[in-house]
Amino acid sequence: MKASTRRRLVQGVLYAVFILVVLVVVLLADWDTIGSYFFNLEVAAETFPEIVVIAARNTILYTAIAFVGGLFLGLLLALMKLSPVLPYRWFATAYIELFRGLPALLVIFGFAFAIPIAFQWRPPGGSAGAGLMALIVVAAAYIAETIRAGIEAVPKGQVEAARSLGMNPAWTMVSVVLPQAFRIITPPLTNELVILIKDTSLLFIAGMALGERELTVFARDSVTSQANATPLVVAALMYLAITLPLTQLVAKLERHNKRGR
Template identity: 80%
Template sequence: MKPSTRRRLFRGSLYVVFIAAVAAVLILADWKAIKVHFLDLEVAKAMFPEIIVTAAKNTIVYTAIAFVGGLLLGLLLALMKLSPVGPYRWVATGYIELFRGLPALLVIFGFAFAVPLAFQWRPPGGNASLGLIALIVVSGAYIAETIRAGIEAVPPGQSEAARSLGMGPAWTMISVVLPQAFRIITPPLTNELVILIKDTSLLFIAGMALGDRELTTFARDAVSQTANSTPLIMAALMYLVITLPLTQLVAKLERHQKRGR
């Protein structure tokens, strides 16, 4: 048998397995129970407009705050890790390794409950603010490594050319290296933004006031009130509405970079 024939038969068998699996799910699923417990239109309608004007809005606001804060912190940590001064490198490396190694849920829990007890301090906004600070702390560690990789990906000749024109190290970094580095790391940074959107769902552990609830907390409360799982489906759809355009943007940026190379 020819190799091309074997490949066609193998692909055909994969299609058959896939179709059989889908058919089995469709046949075996209890669609009546699914409709009652997960697709109740009355429960879904009762979630509007709060699911948009409160839950989705808070999710977007929390994501924006955490991303901007994480970006600034990550830039500082990346520059410290690349610093010729040893203590700066050690501190940045220790911070990055620590918070990349800890689960985000544990960090949020620690900031929401341990920090107020240890320092007798609570910021304006209460637990929601403490949870956001934890997200900034965690995202900053990941973004720092992304920025560091972008800076190191800029050809050394760019810095050497800037130095030959009389630019100092700081101005070379700001005006020459960082713009090129951020152009390189735009896709992974956008991907980090998508991850942060989903990580806002972890803020429920901090305890949220009614007006501060993001999508997951809002859906969880609605499930408790209605004894129905439809709110979970609605929250999932809202997350997809927010994240799918961003994932498509990441794919577009990656294609653009490949064409540029």
Template identity: 75%
Template sequence: MKPSTRRRLFRAVLYVIFLVAVAALVIVADWETIATNFLDLGVAAEQFPTIITTAAKNVVIYTFIAFVGGLILGLTLALMKLSPVAPYRWVATAYIETFRGLPALLVIFGFAYAVPIAFTEWNPPGGSTGAGLIALIVVSAAYIAETIRAGIEAVPKGQVEAARSLGMRPSWTMISVVLPQAFRIITPPMTNELVIIIKDTSLLFIAGMALGDRELTTFARDAVSQHANSTPLVMAALLYLVITLPLTRLVARLERHNQRSR
């Protein structure tokens, strides 16, 4: 048998297996129970418009705060890690390795509950939700710092040498030459980090939230308990996809663009 014939036969077998698996799922699944527990239109209707005007809006707000805060802190840490001054490098490295190694949920729990016990005067803006957001900023900054550092190091050394030969100071060279190119290089991974932060806002439930502060996951969890029905979870999942899928497609386009540019 020719190799091309074997490949076609193998693909045909895979298609058959896939179709059999789909047919078995269709036959075995209890669609009435699934529709009742996950696709109840009456329960879905009760979630509007609050699930969008409060929960989805809060996801966007929390993501913006965490990303901008993480970007500012991450840029500072990246520059510290590249600093010729050793203590700055040590501090930045210790911070990055620590918070990249800790679960975000644990950090949020610590900022929301452990820090207030240790420091009784701890009173973050926004209360427990604000404490959770500070934790998200702290965690995201560690990942963003490494992304920015990699982008800075990816800028060709000749660019820096050319700027220095024109008499530019090191600080101005970094601001006007290196960072613009570095951010162009790291746009896809930074967009990925933004998607991760969107999903990590779901961890803020551990900090405790007022009704008006709830994000999608907390809102859906409360609605599931209220209605004894899982439809709100499906709605929250769909809204997360509405928010994140355009960003993931943007990442794919940016990566293809970067590959063509190279």
């Protein structure tokens, strides 16, 4: 049998298996129960407008705060890791490895409960503030590595040219290296933003007041009060409405960077 014939045969079998699985799911599923429990339009209507003006708004707000805070802290950590001063490199490396290795949920729990108890400290913003601080700390570890990689990807000739013009190292970093590094790392930074949008769902562990609820907590509370899972589907659609444009932006930026290279 020719290789091309064998390849077409394998593809045909895979298509047939996929179609068979879809047919089995369609025929065995209880669509009446699924429709009434997950896609109840009356229950979905009752989540509006609060799911937009409170839950979605808070999700976007928490994401923006965590991303901006993580970006500034991550930039500082990246510069420390590239510093010729050994203690700075040690500290930045230890921080990055620690918070990249810990689950974000555990870090949020620590900031919301363990640290306040241990140090008799009340975080600004209460439980939501503690959760946001934890997200900033975790996001900074990942963003720091992304920025470091971007800085190291800038051609060394750019630095040498700037230094030959009399620029000092700090000004060379600010005016020459960082603008090019951020252009390189824009797609992965946007991916980090998308991850943060989903990570805001972990803030439930810290406890939320009614006006502080984000999409997941709002949907969970609505499911409890309505005894119906439709709010979860609505929340999922809201997440997709926020994240899909960003993922498309990432793809567009990656294509743009490839054309630029």
